[in-house]
Amino acid sequence: MSHLRSLSCLSVAIAALxxxxxxxxxxxxxxxxxxxxxxxxxxxxxxxxxxxxxxxQQTQTTTIQATPDTQQPAPPQARPNDAPVVPPNPDxxxxxxxxxxxxxGVQPQYAPTPPPPPEESGAMLDGRPRQGxxxxxxxxxxxxxxxxxxxxxxxLFTQGFARDFNIDKDSRExxxxxxxxxxxxGFGASAWWQFNxxxxxxxxxxxxxxxxxxxxxxxxxxDLLADDRDVLAWSSFxxxxxxxxxxxxxxxxxxxxxxxLLISSGAVWGLASTALLLAMIEFSxxxxxxxxxxxxxxxAPGIGAGAMAIATMRYNPTxxxxxxxxxxxxxxxxxxxxxSGLVLGGFDQPTPYVLSFLGAAGAITTVSLLWEESVDRTAxxxxxxxxxxxxxxxxxxx
Numbered sequence: 586m587s588h589l590r591s592l593s594c595l596s597v598a599i600a601a602l603x604x605x606x607x608x609x610x611x612x613x614x615x616x617x618x619x620x621x622x623x624x625x626x627x628x629x630x631x632x633x634x635x636x637x638x639x640x641x642q643q644t645q646t647t648t649i650q651a652t653p654d655t656q657q658p659a660p661p662q663a664r665p666n667d668a669p670v671v672p673p674n675p676d677x678x679x680x681x682x683x684x685x686x687x688x689x690g691v692q693p694q695y696a697p698t699p700p701p702p703p704e705e706s707g708a709m710l711d712g713r714p715r716q717g718x719x720x721x722x723x724x725x726x727x728x729x730x731x732x733x734x735x736x737x738x739x740x741l742f743t744q745g746f747a748r749d750f751n752i753d754k755d756s757r758e759x760x761x762x763x764x765x766x767x768x769x770x771g772f773g774a775s776a777w778w779q780f781n782x783x784x785x786x787x788x789x790x791x792x793x794x795x796x797x798x799x800x801x802x803x804x805x806x807x808d809l810l811a812d813d814r815d816v817l818a819w820s821s822f823x824x825x826x827x828x829x830x831x832x833x834x835x836x837x838x839x840x841x842x843x844x845x846l847l848i849s850s851g852a853v854w855g856l857a858s859t860a861l862l863l864a865m866i867e868f869s870x871x872x873x874x875x876x877x878x879x880x881x882x883x884x885a886p887g888i889g890a891g892a893m894a895i896a897t898m899r900y901n902p903t904x905x906x907x908x909x910x911x912x913x914x915x916x917x918x919x920x921x922x923x924x925s926g927l928v929l930g931g932f933d934q935p936t937p938y939v940l941s942f943l944g945a946a947g948a949i950t951t952v953s954l955l956w957e958e959s960v961d962r963t964a965x966x967x968x969x970x971x972x973x974x975x976x977x978x979x980x981x982x983x
Contacts, residue, residue: 722838724789725779729772731793732829736771739822740764746818783838791845792832795890798852799828802887805880824887835894843904844897848890850911854949855889856882857918861942865935902953910952918945 740763748756778784803824804817832840859881867873922941926932 721779721782722784722786724786724838725784727786727789728779728784728792728833729775731789731796732771732775733768734771735796735825735829736767736769737764738767739825740767743815743818743822746814778833782833784833785839787842787845788832788836788838788840791836791840791849792829794845794849794852795832796825796829798886798890799831800825801883803827805883805887808876808883809880843902843907846904846907847897847902848893850907851893851896852886852890853911854914855885855887855892857945858889858942859885861938864938865942868933868935868938906953910949913952914945914949917948918942921945 741760744759744763745756748759750756750760800821801824804821807816807820836844863873863878863881918941921944922932922937925937925940929936932938
């Protein structure tokens with residue numbers, strides 16, 4: 586029994602000795618908490634861990650003096666400003682409408698705002714709103730001025746040729762009266778016409794050119810029949826009025842630009858072709874009187890313009906095609922005439938004029954017949970794929 590009592594006491598003593606050591610080991614295995622940040626001027630050292638001995642140890646605090654490297658500079662203090670505070674602009678606080686963004690984030694570039702349309706009076710004329718100073722088309726002012734000036738010139742020259750442009754009182758009175766009467770008649774007739782019919786700019790402009798062509802034609806034609814200045818003056822005035830009014834009545838207020846350009850081109854080429862033909866005859870050995878030259882050259886533009894006016898009933902070339910034909914014809918004709926005259930040693934022979942006439946006519950015909958204005962648009966997709974049909978045969982305007 587004594588042995589058992591001794592063993593039990595020994596075991597209790599050993600357990601009492603081992604239990605505090607296990608507790609201290611478990612406390613050492615737990616990591617210490619993170620140290621708190623030290624202030625800027627001093628830092629505290631962490632206390633050392635307790636030893637295995639059960640004796641308590643006094644915690645020591647070590648103060649470390651801060652160095653200039655460890656010190657943080659204090660933020661600079663803002664100086665007080667004595668200037669008064671400006672209130673914000675109220676316009677800058679407003680929300681302004683911005684253009685929408687596109688898919689790539691770039692704002693679209695807007696075109697400049699077009700000018701406002703002309704004011705309309707609410708009245709209609711030939712299916713169009715009246716406009717302009719005379720409540721008609723945009724070419725009404727040009728149309729009225731043209732006929733007014735034409736009437737005034739007709740009255741002046743008819744009375745002047747009749748009285749040989751004398752400066753006595755009766756002659757001056759007659760010329761003054763003719764000028765005012767002609768201007769009044771021209772203004773009244775043109776104002777009435779444009780007030781009841783639409784007048785566009787192409788018709789007004791080409792009417793001026795056609796009045797010149799008409800005056801030249803009728804004056805040259807009447808000069809073949811009678812050698813009188815009064816007849817020549819009156820016929821020229823009547824021809825000018827006839828050409829202008831035929832443009833307005835037959836061509837209409839909405840005369841297409843390509844038709845007016847074709848008629849004017851016909852007049853120019855009629856004059857050029859007649860001059861070349863007369864030069865061929867003249868330098869071939871046949872003497873042509875000066876009056877024949879003048880009458881032929883006066884009548885040629887009217888013949889060419891009339892032929893092209895009839896051609897507009899069947900053909901409708903574009904303005905670009907007409908201008909190309911004119912440029913090619915004039916360029917080829919002038920180049921051939923110049924080179925032929927230089928090579929052959931002068932222009933006093935018919936060969937340069939014959940070659941120039943043929944070259945110009947050939948260039949005009951080639952461009953007019955073989956130059957397509959636009960591409961062939963008859964090829965359209967067929968079926969579900971991208972296979973295209975064969976193109977149709979070429980077809981020109983002429």
